[in-house]
Amino acid sequence: MNIGFTLNGREVFSSDASLSLLRFIRDVVHLKGTKEGCSIGHCGACTVLIDGYPRRACKIKISDVRGKEVTTIEGLTDDRIQNAFLESGAVQCGFCTPGMILSAKALLDRNHCLSREEIRRALSANYCRCTGYTKIIKAVELAASRLYPAEWKNEKREALEDVEIINQDGSKVESSFHYLGKPEKDADGWKKDSGTLL
Ligand code: FES
Ligand code: FES
Numbered sequence: 003m004n005i006g007f008t009l010n011g012r013e014v015f016s017s018d019a020s021l022s023l024l025r026f027i028r029d030v031v032h033l034k035g036t037k038e039g040c041s042i043g044h045c046g047a048c049t050v051l052i053d054g055y056p057r058r059a060c061k062i063k064i065s066d067v068r069g070k071e072v073t074t075i076e077g078l079t080d081d082r083i084q085n086a087f088l089e090s091g092a093v094q095c096g097f098c099t100p101g102m103i104l105s106a107k108a109l110l111d112r113n114h115c116l117s118r119e120e121i122r123r124a125l126s127a128n129y130c131r132c133t134g135y136t137k138i139i140k141a142v143e144l145a146a147s148r149l150y151p152a153e154w155k156n157e158k159r160e161a162l163e164d165v166e167i168i169n170q171d172g173s174k175v176e177s178s179f180h181y182l183g184k185p186e187k188d189a190d191g192w193k194k195d196s197g198t199l200l
Contacts, residue, residue, distance in 0.1 A: 007064075009027070010074060021064045022062065027074055036101075037100060049127075051073040052072055074100070078103070083141075098128055105127070114150040
């Protein structure tokens with residue numbers, strides 16, 4: 003029996019109820035933006051949105067999405083989050099990026115004026131192994147400020163803008179957008195923050 007659901011706004015069907023959603027997305031409809039990392043539900047590379055919530059496609063069966071709405075990175079119609087990632091230097095190899103962006107979208111749809119801690123929590127299930135998290139958090143803040151400018155013109159935003167981020171050599175990071183906190187000074191943290199760790 004065919005199982006139907008919506009994928010990026012189009013109705014799709016599969017006769018294999020036990021097939022993983024990730025296999026369907028990558029191998030049946032050939033949307034390669036959803037990445038396969040660990041395949042066991044740990045890394046977040048395969049994150050998609052199901053009815054607006056981030057879920058790991060490697061752990062979801064086709065039978066679990068019957069009648070639901072699935073969105074992959076290809077289905078995002080507004081590219082402001084992607085642009086914020088690119089402008090913030092939050093993409094290095096890009097393997098984690100689709101999952102990060104979809105987790106960020108789910109967060110930003112529900113919370114317009116978020117703290118760094120809220121961003122950190124929301125993205126904690128998405129692993130990045132090369133860019134590091136400082137630029138990714140900056141990207142989400144930048145996206146939030148562009149998506150919801152009215153809500154970011156408040157004391158919270160002013161508090162964020164008061165804090166400067168400092169390079170390892172003590173010079174100020176030149177940026178049109180400031181973010182709360184400073185990169186870790188230890189070598190490993192700095193390399194992750196600056197995206198230089200290979
Ligand atoms: S590939 Fe699905 S969580 Fe890692
Ligand atoms: S950009 Fe390479 S894993 Fe995140």
